[in-house]
Each structure stands twice: as structure tokens, then as C-alpha cells.
Amino acid sequence: MTPLSPAHAALMAGMHHVCFKEPWDAKAMADLLALPGSYGFLAGEARPEGFVLCRAAADEAEVLTILVLPPYRRAGLGARLLAAAAAEARVRGAAALFLEVAADNAAGQALYAAHGFHTVGRRPRYYGGVTDALVLRKDLGVDHTARPMI
């Protein structure tokens, strides 16, 4: 996994275009990457396969967008990107990780449910004025196993 940088904005926009009905352009990606606390990871060595873009602020972090290009799906990459996002959120001091997913996105919801996310809210007609968004939260907890025994 390669940490995302502003140099990746155009590549990210091209990948977003493949995966979403309302894609974000390169300027939107560059603006998000420039926000304080933004971070993310690009997967794929010779060829890009997917990425996750997040933002951490105070004790919370949010997945702004995550995608895996169609040829690379159902091979665990989405889960690995999500795990990298959560690990970095912990490093940055976040106690919880949030994201929004379309109510009709079965693949996304299945991925998130399998990785400890729970629905905590619903935004009516959030996508295109039509589709509801579900707000999901994952408790990042504390790794007690990492503490010395005293």
C-alpha cells in the first residue's frame, strides 16, 4: 500500500469515475487530500487496483471514499484497505471510524458489516436527491493486548 499524496489526484479521479455514478473529479480529490488530517492508501504495484481516502479530526476519523476496481474485487482488497484506514485512524488518535454508504449498495454494506461497522444514522435522499445514505460507525477500541503486564 502506498500513502496517497496530491500527485495521485488525477489517478484517483479516474478510478472513481469507473466505480461511482457521481464521480469526484481531480480537483475535488486534490482539495480533499489538502484538508488537515486527510490520509489514504493506494493498492496495486504495477497497476492501481483500489484506494481508500480518509480524514481524521480530533478523536474521530471518516472514510471519505473507498473503491476497488472491478477486476480486483472479491479478493479481500476492500477489507485490506479498510483495515489500513482503521489502523492509521488509531495511530492518529481516533476512537471511532465513520462512513456513509448508499442504502442500495449491497456490496459496500456487506463489506462494512463483516468488519465491525454498525448503522448509527440515516440521511434521507442523500445521493442524487434519491437514495438514502446509511451512516456507519466502527469502534476502534483499545488494544489491551499491547499493554505491558504489571
Ligand SMILES: CC(C)(COP(=O)(O)OP(=O)(O)OC[C@H]1O[C@@H](n2cnc3c(N)ncnc32)[C@H](O)[C@@H]1OP(=O)(O)O)[C@@H](O)C(=O)NCCC(=O)NCCS
Ligand atoms: C465495496 C468494494 C470496495 C468491496 O471491495 P472488494 O475488494 O470486492 O471487497 P472484499 O473482497 O474485501 O470483500 C470483503 C467482504 O465484503 C463482502 N462483499 C464484498 N463485495 C460483495 C458483494 N458484491 N456482494 C456481497 N458481499 C460482498 C463479503 O462479505 C466479502 O467477503 P467474501 O468475499 O469472503 O464473501 C467494491 O465492491 C467497490 O469498489 N465497489 C464500488 C465502489 C463502492 O461502492 N465503494 C463503497 C462506497 S461506500
